[in-house]
Amino acid sequence: xxxxxxxxxxxxxxxxxxxxxxxxxxxxxxxxxxxxxxxxxxxxxxxxxxxxxxxxxxxxxxxxxxxxxxxxxxxxxxxxxxxxxxxxxxxxxxxxxxxxxxxxxxxxxxxxxxxxxxxxxxxxxxxxxxxxxxxxxxxxxxxxxxxxxxxxxxxxxxxxxxxxxxxxxxxxxxxxxxxxxxxxxxxxxxxxxxxxxxxxx
Amino acid sequence: xxxxxxxxxxxxxxxxxxxxxxxxxxxxxxxxxxxxxxxxxxxxxxxxxxxxxxxxxxxxxxxxxxxxxxxxxxxxxxxxxxxxxxxxxxxxxxxxxxxxxxxxxxxxxxxxxxxxxxxxxxxxxxxxxxxxxxxxxxxxxxxxxxxxxxxxxxxxxxxxxxxxxxxxxxxxxxxxxxxxxxxxxxxxxxxxxxxxxxxxx
Numbered sequence: 001x002x003x004x005x006x007x008x009x010x011x012x013x014x015x016x017x018x019x020x021x022x023x024x025x026x027x028x029x030x031x032x033x034x035x036x037x038x039x040x041x042x043x044x045x046x047x048x049x050x051x052x053x054x055x056x057x058x059x060x061x062x063x064x065x066x067x068x069x070x071x072x073x074x075x076x077x078x079x080x081x082x083x084x085x086x087x088x089x090x091x092x093x094x095x096x097x098x099x100x101x102x103x104x105x106x107x108x109x110x111x112x113x114x115x116x117x118x119x120x121x122x123x124x125x126x127x128x129x130x131x132x133x134x135x136x137x138x139x140x141x142x143x144x145x146x147x148x149x150x151x152x153x154x155x156x157x158x159x160x161x162x163x164x165x166x167x168x169x170x171x172x173x174x175x176x177x178x179x180x181x182x183x184x185x186x187x188x189x190x191x192x193x194x195x196x197x198x199x200x201x
Numbered sequence: 202x203x204x205x206x207x208x209x210x211x212x213x214x215x216x217x218x219x220x221x222x223x224x225x226x227x228x229x230x231x232x233x234x235x236x237x238x239x240x241x242x243x244x245x246x247x248x249x250x251x252x253x254x255x256x257x258x259x260x261x262x263x264x265x266x267x268x269x270x271x272x273x274x275x276x277x278x279x280x281x282x283x284x285x286x287x288x289x290x291x292x293x294x295x296x297x298x299x300x301x302x303x304x305x306x307x308x309x310x311x312x313x314x315x316x317x318x319x320x321x322x323x324x325x326x327x328x329x330x331x332x333x334x335x336x337x338x339x340x341x342x343x344x345x346x347x348x349x350x351x352x353x354x355x356x357x358x359x360x361x362x363x364x365x366x367x368x369x370x371x372x373x374x375x376x377x378x379x380x381x382x383x384x385x386x387x388x389x390x391x392x393x394x395x396x397x398x399x400x401x402x
Contacts, residue, residue, distance in 0.1 A: 141342030
């Protein structure tokens, strides 16, 4: 062990034992599985960080959308704000809840990195992610429908497009909806990744 | 083997061999896993049948929503139909696509019953279910937002409630949205069930 030659011979002898022997083979398989699951855990954590950013961006952009037109009379002022439309208010609340869930889920995501074989935290995240995905998608779809209506209007129901007057308001609101759809896509990837990680356990 | 006494002794001998022996134990574990996965497969198939019914109900109800008011002039007729609102048109198309996907997914669901250990069809269904869930939820959320607007109107944007006039149309359309949310809930259960089934494999 003290000479360099011995060390050079030791290495192949060890590796061939690992290939032929039964117990070391199972151990190395478990090690490989552990490594792959840790990889899934790290990807999960990074995706969650990305989702937190896009969710906060969506909630903050929508929550601060507010435009006052320069033309106003003594008694009346033309103003558009997200809380004029109940769907946008629901969108802000939903995105805030999704952001809160994502922050609370970070410790569990770290547990799946530290203990890659543990099934319980992975399964918990998988179920809650699926439910939150549905919640976030419904809010995004609803806001998108109202943004589309505000942009184009609808002559059949006499709902006029308000974006002709409130251009800044509409572009802010559209940006928030786009950010929320980024969150939705990240959630879809998170759920599918969890499925693969569960398969390996 | 010919006398009744021998048979009575044989049974406990066999069962104790299965408990103590290693090879039969592994075989029985595999058999148990196979049985559980087959159970997941059967639940998956039945849920898919339920989802097909609710999806077709949603698409058909929305697609046939149409109301003509009894009051009309010589040149003008008051009529409300789902294709007056682009969101409802998108809803019908989305539900038709989801229904088509569900029908096409039935053979794969049967494969997971016949071959409970196979991972590929289960994984394929899991990924496609997650994507379809998102698609269906966005369509349902969008339609729900428009239905809510049609019911309550919005004084801030001068969008009047049309349900005061078109009561039948609105109740039909609300029914379609409720049916689509049933589909969404079934999809959430399907995805979570797939996660559990993947964990067992």
